Amino acid sequence: MWPAIIVASVGCYAIKLLGLSVPRKWLAHPRIAHTADLLPVALLTALVATQTFTNGRHLVIDARAAGLLAAIVALRFKAPFLVVVGVACLVAALVRLAA
Amino acid sequence: MADEELSETDPSWSTTRRAVLRDAIGVGVATGAYGLSFGAISVASGLSILQTCVLSLVLFSGGSQFALVGIVGGGGAPMTGAATALLLGVRNGFYGLRLSRLLRLRSWRRIAGAQLVIDESTAMSLARTSRPAARFAFWSTGLSVFLLWNLATLVGAVATKALHDPRVFGLDAAPPAAFLALMAPRLRAREPRVVALVAAIVAIASVPFVPTGVPVLLAAGVAVVAGFAGPRGFGSRKAAPDDDASAVEVRA
Numbered sequence: 001m002w003p004a005i006i007v008a009s010v011g012c013y014a015i016k017l018l019g020l021s022v023p024r025k026w027l028a029h030p031r032i033a034h035t036a037d038l039l040p041v042a043l044l045t046a047l048v049a050t051q052t053f054t055n056g057r058h059l060v061i062d063a064r065a066a067g068l069l070a071a072i073v074a075l076r077f078k079a080p081f082l083v084v085v086g087v088a089c090l091v092a093a094l095v096r097l098a099a
Numbered sequence: 100m101a102d103e104e105l106s107e108t109d110p111s112w113s114t115t116r117r118a119v120l121r122d123a124i125g126v127g128v129a130t131g132a133y134g135l136s137f138g139a140i141s142v143a144s145g146l147s148i149l150q151t152c153v154l155s156l157v158l159f160s161g162g163s164q165f166a167l168v169g170i171v172g173g174g175g176a177p178m179t180g181a182a183t184a185l186l187l188g189v190r191n192g193f194y195g196l197r198l199s200r201l202l203r204l205r206s207w208r209r210i211a212g213a214q215l216v217i218d219e220s221t222a223m224s225l226a227r228t229s230r231p232a233a234r235f236a237f238w239s240t241g242l243s244v245f246l247l248w249n250l251a252t253l254v255g256a257v258a259t260k261a262l263h264d265p266r267v268f269g270l271d272a273a274p275p276a277a278f279l280a281l282m283a284p285r286l287r288a289r290e291p292r293v294v295a296l297v298a299a300i301v302a303i304a305s306v307p308f309v310p311t312g313v314p315v316l317l318a319a320g321v322a323v324v325a326g327f328a329g330p331r332g333f334g335s336r337k338a339a340p341d342d343d344a345s346a347v348e349v350r351a
Contacts, residue, residue: 004177019195035326046302046318067272088276092269
């Protein structure tokens with residue numbers, strides 16, 4: 001188990017450091033800069049989508065979808081961050097309880 | 100948002116600082132709750148308390164950690180788990196590409212800051228409109244999450260049985276809601292909105308066909324296509340002023 005832990009841990013840190021260390025000159029090109037701008041948005045949304053609608057490699061719609069919907073509604077009402085997260089958890093838990 | 104729209108100073112710094120700090124602690128608490136379940140799942144998957152804590156301290160990337168222990172817990176080879184964790188960790192490298200221009204970390208700050216390049220600190224940092232606020236958001240969120248995630252991991256690992264299913268209390272709904280809330284300010288403009296929507300569709304559609312970790316990376320392709328072929332990609336956008344060596348240095 002330890003070799004896997006070390007490989008994953010050191011590897012993940014190296015990836016983080018590498019991203020920060022790419023010379024700024026390379027990133028100065030408008031298209032590259034524009035792409036770098038859009039990357040976090042694409043990655044985070046993909047993460048939201050997969051965390052909500054998948055179970056392993058299966059697509060599912062369950063209580064998490066209700067939680068996300070509740071979060072969107074809370075955001076529409078400009079609720080503060082913790083309220084958004086709290087509402088999502090509460091609704092997901094309630095839907096599960098009801099099911 | 101583009102860097103040229105980013106102000107170098109923040110006129111209402113003390114107000115901004117308080118707001119950022121409040122959000123940073125909020126994000127830390129939310130991820131900490133999830134950290135409890137990580138500690139528990141990890142120990143339930145057969146890792147020792149020490150191994151569990153090393154993952155949270157050194158790997159420090161929630162998605163990668165859950166993937167690793169999930170695969171091991173499901174009877175998979177540890178190295179398969181490590182490979183999946185690395186695949187999921189690639190996105191942190193992409194975050195770094197964006198953050199390096201924003202944060203301009205040098206020497207030991209970069210060595211220390213690199214460990215804090217995660218979903219939460221990136222999203223919080225990019226939600227800010229001035230450079231001091233973006234930097235403060237990065238460090239405060241990164242440190243808040245690091246502290247509470249590790250503390251929660253230890254507690255969860257020690258107290259295994261009670262929480263080992265994150266679905267209790269709907270905790271598995273917390274990360275997506277948190278990421279959405281953090282991104283909301285960026286999703287007001289049309290282009291990021293379209294990119295976000297297409298990225299989500301690509302990720303979901305590819306889930307049944309590719310290994311864990313790959314769907315999110317395919318979604319990165321959407322950003323690349325939009326970045327190069329989008330309306331502002333054809334040389335119409337001038338280089339950001341912060342790429343100029345004479346750019347004013349601002350406080351950390």
